[in-house]
């Protein structure tokens with residue numbers, strides 16, 4: 001450990017590569033896609049640095065070609081969850097005492113490896129395993145995760161430098177300790193970057209982690225785990241534990257040493273976890289920190305002064321990129337009647353040019369939804385809209401599961417602003433539009449604010465500045481990430497800290513200092529240099 005006060009390299013957002021025909025990155029990526037497609041990998045658990053094969057396996061398939069297996073994944077049993085918790089507790093002693101510069105260097109190295117030699121592999125794994133187009137994989141698995149690693153180091157350094165005042169004769173200071181116990185990181189399928197960030201943010205702050213990846217993104221997540229090993233992460237700091245969520249939760253959640261949960265996924269699962277923690281609250285060594293980013297029903301709200309063309313583009317990108325499977329994806333829109341004909345035309349014309357298919361064919365804009373359950377759910381909402389006299393299908397409306405889980409980008413128009421697809425999270429390529437009476441702006445803003453329990457992202461479109469102010473005020477608590485004249489997706493680390501409130505989560509803003517604060521327990525130290533030698537005070541003198 002050195003006595004220097006160190007300044008880590010200043011972070012900057014990782015540039016997005018184009019993958020244009022003829023580019024080097026395109027050729028490298030194509031080679032990685034070919035190799036991974038044929039690799040037939042066997043994914044183990046990683047417990048205390050040991051690669052564990054449990055014998056209980058699950059096939060890993062491509063959502064866009066469900067007949068093709070990428071390999072198989074070993075699944076954890078209850079005994080493995082216990083072993084992973086023990087391994088993380090054992091690793092905790094050395095890891096929490098390691099100097100910040102050493103911990104930080106591991107994640108900075110991971111960022112550099114991902115920027116360079118690992119980029120194509122992690123992107124290709126995300127494309128094949130989670131059906132992302134190259135652009136969607138690049139902004140997630142490469143750029144956002146590199147940004148998480150680098151910006152978190154910088155934010156952690158800023159946090160460590162926050163120190164209290166000292167009156168004369170003393171030195172007050174705060175020490176940023178790890179949480180006592182282990183952190184359980186439970187990650188969703190839809191962002192490789194989130195899968196990388198949830199275990200590593202607490203680890204950067206000196207904690208050790210049990211990481212439960214999503215079964216439907218385990219392919220890219222396994223390469224991520226290997227990237228962390230290649231960056232020098234010591235055994236046991238992050239234990240990789242694919243397995244049934246409920247089973248992992250059954251052992252980890254009531255555990256006396258559960259120090260925190262770093263979760264992203266659906267609202268229902270997070271509420272179940274919170275409930276379990278509540279039921280066991282008197283068993284824990286410390287109060288577990290509960291950090292969860294959950295569901296959304298994200299909106300686009302247009303004012304009559306909005307520009308119809310930019311609105312149509314924002315709706316298309318905001319609702320349908322990555323098949324609407326971004327937590328931030330626009331899934332309901334409120335458009336003034338005076339604009340709707342023009343917006344609908346722009347949207348329908350553009351959607352007619354959108355193609356869907358295998359992500360290795362880089363001409364496509366979209367691919368398949370993640371699995372059969374998601375496919376069936378989307379189909380059910382589309383069938384429901386077809387059967388509802390208040391709804392009509394403006395575009396799309398067909399589903400095809402013959403080779404992959406393909407759902408056409410679908411626009412539903414409804415006369416009922418409380419129709420099911422206006423209120424409930426579907427998490428697929430379905431956008432429902434309610435064309436409102438221009439004279440009822442405030443009433444419709446109220447509807448938008450109260451229609452769903454969520455408050456993740458939202459966007460308003462207007463060119464009238466008074467309207468921008470008015471709508472921003474009216475929708476103050478309707479979204480944790482609020483956009484003016486932009487689509488509600490695409491938050492960038494370091495630029496738009498991400499997270500929502502209400503039923504959308506604890507709003508601890510991933511990739512920011514606000515998130516890292518949750519993974520440290522401060523000890524305040526007051527040291528007095530010349531302690532008093534008398535117990536009395538001046539007022540006690542007789543005169």
Ligand code: NAD
Pocket residue numbers: 186187188189190191194212213214215244245246247248249250264265266267269272273293294295296326327425427456498499500504505
């Ligand atoms: P999910 O809730 O189905 O799964 C998330 C994780 O929880 C998976 O690893 C799963 O295996 C695990 N899990 C499931 N049941 C469990 C249990 N009983 N105990 C412990 N773990 C359990 O979510 P998903 O389908 O992977 O992701 C989509 C959801 O995530 C959507 O609701 C989306 O809005 C949300 N999401 C939110 C954000 C955000 O920042 N707010 C970001 C991405 C995704």
